[in-house]
Structure formats: C-alpha cells, structure tokens
Amino acid sequence: xxNFLVRTTLLLALSLPTAGLTGCNPAADGTAEFDAxxxxxxxxxxxxxxxxxxxxxxxxxxxxxxxxxxxxxxVSPNTITGGDNSPGYSYEHTTIEGFAFTQMxxxxxxxxxxxxxxxxxxxxxxxxxxxEDGSVEGYRSHYDKASETARAGYYSVQLTxxxxxxxxxxxxxxxxLRFTFPEHEQSRIQIDLARxxxxxxxxxxxxxxxxxxxAGWMKCTPATGGWGNGDGQADYTVYFYGQLxxxxxxxxFWSADIPxxxxxxxxxxxxxxxxxxxxxxxxxxxxxxxxxKHIGFYADFPTREGQQVILKAGISFVDAAGAQRNFEAEIAxxxxxxxxxxxxxxxxxxxxxxxxxxxxxxxxxIFYTALYHTMIDPRIYTDADGRYMGADHKPHQTDxxxxxxxxxxxxxVFRSQMPLxxxxxxxxVDDLLASLISMADESGRGYFERWELLNAxxxxxxxxxxxxxxxxxxxxxxxxxxxxxxxRYGVRTSQLFGxxxxxxxxxxxxxxxxxxxxxxxxxxxxxxxxxxKTEDAAAFTRKGQAYRNIFDPEKGWFRPRQADGQWAxxxxxxxxxEWYGCIExxxxxxxxxxxxxxxxxxxxxxxxxxxxxxxxEFFEKxxxxxxxxxxxNHANEPVHLVPFLFNRLGEPWQTQKWTRRICEKAxxxxxxxxxxxxxxxxxxxxxVLAAAGIHPACPGDTRMEITSPLFDRIEFRLDPQYxxxxxxxxxxxxxxPGNVYIQRARLNGKELTASHIDFxxxxxxxxxxxxxxxxxxxxxxxxx
Numbered sequence: 001x002x003n004f005l006v007r008t009t010l011l012l013a014l015s016l017p018t019a020g021l022t023g024c025n026p027a028a029d030g031t032a033e034f035d036a037x038x039x040x041x042x043x044x045x046x047x048x049x050x051x052x053x054x055x056x057x058x059x060x061x062x063x064x065x066x067x068x069x070x071x072x073x074x075v076s077p078n079t080i081t082g083g084d085n086s087p088g089y090s091y092e093h094t095t096i097e098g099f100a101f102t103q104m105x106x107x108x109x110x111x112x113x114x115x116x117x118x119x120x121x122x123x124x125x126x127x128x129x130x131x132e133d134g135s136v137e138g139y140r141s142h143y144d145k146a147s148e149t150a151r152a153g154y155y156s157v158q159l160t161x162x163x164x165x166x167x168x169x170x171x172x173x174x175x176x177l178r179f180t181f182p183e184h185e186q187s188r189i190q191i192d193l194a195r196x197x198x199x200x201x202x203x204x205x206x207x208x209x210x211x212x213x214x215a216g217w218m219k220c221t222p223a224t225g226g227w228g229n230g231d232g233q234a235d236y237t238v239y240f241y242g243q244l245x246x247x248x249x250x251x252x253f254w255s256a257d258i259p260x261x262x263x264x265x266x267x268x269x270x271x272x273x274x275x276x277x278x279x280x281x282x283x284x285x286x287x288x289x290x291x292x293k294h295i296g297f298y299a300d301f302p303t304r305e306g307q308q309v310i311l312k313a314g315i316s317f318v319d320a321a322g323a324q325r326n327f328e329a330e331i332a333x334x335x336x337x338x339x340x341x342x343x344x345x346x347x348x349x350x351x352x353x354x355x356x357x358x359x360x361x362x363x364x365x366i367f368y369t370a371l372y373h374t375m376i377d378p379r380i381y382t383d384a385d386g387r388y389m390g391a392d393h394k395p396h397q398t399d400x401x402x403x404x405x406x407x408x409x410x411x412x413v414f415r416s417q418m419p420l421x422x423x424x425x426x427x428x429v430d431d432l433l434a435s436l437i438s439m440a441d442e443s444g445r446g447y448f449e450r451w452e453l454l455n456a457x458x459x460x461x462x463x464x465x466x467x468x469x470x471x472x473x474x475x476x477x478x479x480x481x482x483x484x485x486x487x488r489y490g491v492r493t494s495q496l497f498g499x500x501x502x503x504x505x506x507x508x509x510x511x512x513x514x515x516x517x518x519x520x521x522x523x524x525x526x527x528x529x530x531x532x533k534t535e536d537a538a539a540f541t542r543k544g545q546a547y548r549n550i551f552d553p554e555k556g557w558f559r560p561r562q563a564d565g566q567w568a569x570x571x572x573x574x575x576x577x578e579w580y581g582c583i584e585x586x587x588x589x590x591x592x593x594x595x596x597x598x599x600x601x602x603x604x605x606x607x608x609x610x611x612x613x614x615x616x617e618f619f620e621k622x623x624x625x626x627x628x629x630x631x632x633n634h635a636n637e638p639v640h641l642v643p644f645l646f647n648r649l650g651e652p653w654q655t656q657k658w659t660r661r662i663c664e665k666a667x668x669x670x671x672x673x674x675x676x677x678x679x680x681x682x683x684x685x686x687x688v689l690a691a692a693g694i695h696p697a698c699p700g701d702t703r704m705e706i707t708s709p710l711f712d713r714i715e716f717r718l719d720p721q722y723x724x725x726x727x728x729x730x731x732x733x734x735x736x737p738g739n740v741y742i743q744r745a746r747l748n749g750k751e752l753t754a755s756h757i758d759f760x761x762x763x764x765x766x767x768x769x770x771x772x773x774x775x776x777x778x779x780x781x782x783x784x
Contacts, residue, residue: 039364041151044671048089060677063104096157107679120162127281152347169336188299192296194218204217212243233456240314252298253295255294258294356711356713356714370667370688386400406452409682410449410450412679427721448466448470467523467527472699472700504546557574626665644697659707690707693707703759704756704758708732714729728766729767
C-alpha cells in the first residue's frame with residue numbers, strides 16, 4: 001500500500017465450467033492432465049471499496065480482465081476514472097466506461113495506466129463516459145452482473161444499455177476484443193485516447209492508415225497526473241497499432257480545446273467543467289489523422305443481429321514501429337478463440353510451477369488465484385524485437401541478455417513475492433535485477449529506485465528494498481547480472497538513503513526509516529562477504545546494528561528520535577498509534593522488523609520470555625477477520641514476517657497455528673477475499689508460501705522457515721538452469737482442518753528436528769515430510 005510520497009512529505013465466488021477438465025488431479029486413466037487455470041478466479045480482490053475494507057486503503061485493487069503471465073497488456077473493464085482506484089475497476093460498480101489495454105494490479109497511490117480505452121456503443125455519439133451515479137450522462141453502460149465472466153486469459157460481459165456482448169483476451173504485447181452487436185443502423189467502436197487512471201494523457205495522436213487499420217500514441221507525463229497524481233514522476237508514451245474487422249469508412253475524431261492554464265490531474269479531469277469541455281468538443285471528419293490534448297476516435301457501421309466485430313491491437317512503450325512489430329509477431333493472423341486458448345495454455349504452463357493436492361475446492365481456488373496474482377508483475381517492458389525504452393528516454397536493445405521488466409513495488413515485494421520467485425522463477429529475478437541496474441545506468445543516477453514504474457524514480461514508500469532482492473538472489477546463486485556494478489549501485493543507494501549521518505534517520509517516520517535501512521545495510525554486508533569484500537562486509541554489518549539507536553530502554557520499545565538526539569514526545573498508547581514514527585503502521589507493528597538480528601532485538605526487548613508474551617498478545621488481540629487493525633495487521637506489509645518469529649523463539653507451534661489461521665481467515669474465494677491491497681503480488685505470495693509450508697523470515701538469509709501447510713502435497717518445479725534438483729515437494733501426512741500442528745518431520749527420509757531448512761536443500765530437490773496432528777508437539781522443531 002502506498003498513498004503518499006515519502007521523498008517529499010515524509011463476489012460472489014466465480015463459477016467456472018469444468019466439463020472435461022480434471023484440474024490438478026490425475027485423470028481416471030492415471031495420466032496427469034494439469035489444468036490449474038480452472039481454479040483461477042480473477043474477481044478475488046477486484047474491489048477498491050473503502051467501506052468494505054473499513055479503511056482508506058480499500059481492498060485488493062486487482063483487475064478482472066484478460067492478461068498473460070507477466071504480460072505487457074491487460075484488456076480489462078474500467079468502471080471509474082479518478083479517486084484512488086488504481087485498477088480502474090471495482091466489482092460493486094454497476095456501469096462500465098470502457099475496456100483499457102493496460103492496468104496496474106493491487107496498488108494504491110491513485111494508480112496509472114488504463115490507456116487506450118475502447119467502448120462499443122450504438123445510437124447517437126457521446127464523447128464522455130459520464131458518471132457512475134448518473135449525474136452526468138455519457139456513453140458508459142450498465143451491465144448484466146450475472147453475465148460477467150472472468151478466467152485466466154479471458155473476460156466477457158453483456159452491456160445492457162446497448163445489448164452488446166464484449167469478450168477480451170490477450171497475448172503478451174497485444175489485446176483482442178470481440179463484440180457481438182444487436183441489429184442497429186448506427187453501431188460503433190469509439191476510443192478515448194486521453195483516458196488514464198489517476199489523470200489523463202497530456203497529448204495524443206491517431207491516424208487511420210487504411211480501411212481496417214489505425215495507429216497512434218498517448219503521451220503521459222507527471223503534469224497530467226497518473227502515479228501519485230503526478231508526484232510519482234511517471235513519464236511514458238504508449239504506442240498502438242490496431243486493426244478492426246469492419247471497414248473504417250464512416251469515421252471521425254473529436255478534440256477538446258483544453259486551456260493551457262487548466263490543471264489536468266486526477267480530480268480535475270472528472271470535474272463537471274472538464275467533462276463539459278470534452279462533451280462540447282467539435283467533431284472532425286474528412287481527414288485521416290488528428291493530434292491534440294484530449295482526443296477521441298469513432299467508427300460507425302451498421303450491424304445485423306449477432307454480428308461479431310473484432311478489434312486487435314499491439315502496444316509498445318518504444319515507438320510506433322514497435323507496436324506494429326508486436327502486432328505482427330503475436331496476433332495479426334490469429335482468431336479470438338485461438339488467442340484465448342493460447343492465453344489459457346500460457347497460464348497453465350506458469351501455474352504448473354507449483355502443483356498441489358488436497359485442500360477444498362475453495363482453497364485450491366484461493367491458492368491458484370494467489371499464484372496467478374504473483375504472475376502479473378514485474379511485467380514485460382521489452383518489445384518482441386528485444387527493444388525497450390530506457391530511463392534516458394531512448395530505445396535500447398537487450399540483445400537477448402535479459403527481458404526488461406517494470407513495476408517493482410519494492411517496499412512490498414521484497415518480503416514474500418521475490419523470495420517466491422527465487423524458487424519458482426529465478427530467471428525473472430535475474431531479469432528484474434538486470435532491469436534495475438540498466439535503469440541506474442541509463443538514468444545517470446547510479447542508484448536503485450525503491451518503487452519503479454515505467455523507468456520512474458517515484459520515491460514511493462521508503463527503505464532500500466532492491467538491496468534485499470539483490471542480496472537474496474546472490475546468496476541463492478541467482479547471478480545473471482553484473483554483480484560488481486550492482487554492488488557499487490547498492491553502496492551508493494545506502495549512502496544516499498540510509499542511517500549514515502547519525503546512525504539513525506530523524507524523520508517523521510524515524511522508526512520505519514531506521515529499521516528498514518538497518519536491515520538493507522545488513523543485506524549489503526551479505527553481498528559484500530560473498531564478493532570477498534571483507535572490510536565492506538564488516539562495515540555494513542555494523543551499520544545493520546543501527547536499529548539499536550532508536551530503542552528507548554525506558555519505554556521498552558522503539559521510539560522516534562530527533563536530529564538533536566532527543567526522543568520525540570511519547571503519546572498515550574504510542575505503540576498502537578498509527579503513523580507515530582512509522583509508515584502505514586504503528587510502532588507495535590513496525591518494531592518487530594529486525595529480521596537480520598532477532599537475537600539482538602530480543603535482548604533489547606527484555607529477553608525471550610518477555611518477547612514471547614508480548615508477541616502472543618500481539619496476535620491474540622488481532623480481530624478474527626484480520627482487517628486493518630493496530631495489532632497483527634495482515635492487510636499491510638510491515639508485519640508479514642512476524643508470524644515466523646515464533647520459530648526463532650523456540651515455539652514453532654505458534655508459527656504453525658497463526659500462519660494456518662491467517663491463510664484461513666485473511667483470504668477467501670470472493671471479491672473481498674484479500675484483506676488489503678494486493679500490492680503487485682506480495683499479499684498473494686505470502687499466502688502461496690505459507691500455504692505450502694515454507695517461508696523466509698529474513699530475505700538475504702538462506703534459512704527457510706517451516707510451517708503448517710494447507711495442502712496434502714505441494715510440488716515446486718525447479719528451473720534446471722538454476723537448481724539441479726528437478727523438484728522439491730512438501731508432503732503433509734494426516735493433514736486436516738483440525739490437524740494444524742507438526743508432530744515430526746523428515747527431509748529426504750531422514751528425521752528433521754529443526755523448524756527450518758536451507759534454500760540449498762530446496763534447490764537440491766527432494767521431499768520434506770511433515771506429520772500433522774491436532775495438538776502442538778512442543779518438543780519438535782527446537783534444534784538449530
């Protein structure tokens with residue numbers, strides 16, 4: 001979750017057809033027909049509702065539309081522009097304003113993308129979408145909620161105001177829409193080229209190339225909103241190349257005359273005055289192209305009952321030629337059904353990296369939907385020809401060395417999402433690190449951004465999470481990038497953003513800043529040690545102890561400290577006061593974040609017994625639904641590593657109890673099934689790992705904590721270029737809803753008495769057997 005710029009201011013369950021499918025289980029003849037895609041419910045988390053969440057952050061903020069694994073394109077319905085609605089969609093809305101080709105997934109801070117908004121209509125032309133509440137009329141349409149269908153790589157809905165069925169699918173860099181029209185003399189496809197989540201495009205262009213082909217671009221800058229309402233510095237151009245199955249003969253444009261002194265950001269572009277200016281824009285016909293500040297395009301044609309019209313488009317963030325090449329490489333000669341089938345097959349290939357047995361139908365749906373959501377970002381930013389737009393706003397070529405990726409929600413994903421990828425998709429981790437290194441190179445800044453979007457140094461959130469991802473990858477043998485250069489940039493990152501000056505960071509968010517910087521300095525120490533830089537390793541290890549400098553022995557907890565060394569005032573109920581020295585958290589939540597030195601933290605806090613008592617109270621005061629609260633707040637990331645502290649404190653049965661309960665209560669097979677923002681894969685990755693029975697407690701350390709699996713069998717398929725073992729399997733014997741506690745364990749047939757294993761043991765392949773029971777075995781898991 002990310003709702004401000006630290007740099008400057010501090011369902012209904014989806015019913016899917018199952019005929020002829022065997023899911024993840026062996027078929028009757030004993031063959032293994034794998035179809036995890038049947039368990040994906042893209043409506044899980046697809047709401048931005050603050051009332052349902054009970055807090056300003058809203059719910060999951062995922063999108064339900066069609067995409068492919070880590071695809072550049074997401075063809076999804078949009079129900080709202082403006083506000084804090086990053087996916088452009090919220091399930092409870094009753095109207096749709098169009099279908100965009102790009103979407104962000106699960107984030108706050110007002111969002112971005114939502115470009116190339118296409119809408120099929122009939123009757124008189126309207127140039128604005130209007131308002132959901134009907135206060136401003138427009139081309140948006142009510143839709144039949146019962147008809148709304150979403151599955152991996154496919155979405156469809158019936159627009160009731162027009163009697164049009166819309167279906168969408170995608171390839172990695174292209175999208176396709178199939179419209180089934182009623183009989184009408186004035187049917188239409190119209191495109192709002194200015195549309196952008198969180199604002200508007202600054203300038204747009206479109207050209208009719210021939211009777212079936214259009215091309216153009218939308219330039220989006222911070223001046224017109226987007227990420228952080230412009231504070232996120234997103235500056236990009238989306239190029240498109242599309243073809244319509246109907247001849248483009250009766251067509252035209254509109255271009256609104258927006259005064260130069262008008263503010264054109266998140267709230268302004270949905271204001272009555274702005275909408276009226278667009279609605280009054282004159283129509284232009286008789287020319288083949290137009291450029292302007294707020295333009296639209298339409299093509300009219302008569303249709304017969306049931307007539308299908310197809311629109312295909314490729315996009316590129318590089319140039320017009322890139323969009324056309326992507327189109328020709330991926331979708332030019334394909335039918336809608338072929339694209340949808342290939343999209344589903346691509347999801348089955350990727351979801352097949354983890355195969356599960358056991359659990360209920362709902363649990364399998366939650367699991368594979370979570371895994372699906374971990375495979376949206378970091379997404380492809382490279383064209384089919386290997387080119388990408390660099391941070392210097394110039395095209396660059398990967399030459400096959402890596403796939404340039406974008407959307408690194410660092411503060412969120414270093415905790416579970418990227419550690420998950422080190423197991424199931426290490427190549428993606430290599431790609432991400434190479435992408436961050438290239439960004440530091442091309443921008444000339446020479447340091448790592450903490451929250452990257454389309455090359456933007458957004459400054460969103462805090463800490464140096466790229467250093468965690470880098471160290472975690474390197475110590476696990478994932479090294480397909482220039483490690484020496486990465487280390488240099490890591491050192492510079494720590495120097496620019498860290499605790500160097502005073503040994504702590506005296507800001508309004510002192511606790512969060514100091515603890516997170518201390519942790520990532522420790523991460524740099526691990527990398528330095530592996531690179532043979534022993535003096536650096538010792539220095540960064542010392543810097544990793546900075547957390548001690550803001551621990552107040554009198555209060556027995558971490559406390560914000562001012563630049564003059566004095567403690568900040570300590571309010572009543574300070575530990576549970578949100579934003580007191582912490583980002584989107586309270587000191588009780590943030591204060592547990594010393595993953596690299598649990599022993600030192602425990603000593604400061606009064607010893608093992610005191611810490612255990614405090615930690616148990618922390619969980620026991622948490623509400624049953626795990627919604628936003630001042631204790632274990634699973635709806636946000638600062639606490640995500642806390643349940644695994646019990647393993648380190650010698651009571652692993654508490655880790656087993658609480659991770660199992662979180663999996664059961666904080667996740668569900670319904671729209672509200674993610675208790676907080678999904679956050680670019682983090683909330684889902686936590687579930688995937690915890691439900692599988694393993695999770696890191698300190699990325700950068702190869703120790704993996706063992707906990708209580710939800711499923712009887714979980715098989716991780718390993719990449720042979722990174723891990724020699726083929727697969728690693730967790731088997732839970734006698735697993736049941738009541739049998740949540742591990743009685744004993746075996747690793748590759750040998751008794752295991754520790755509550756953790758090493759990542760190298762996963763990479764080597766093998767089997768971890770856990771024998772489950774209804775009561776804690778307080779003698780198991782205590783060995784080091």
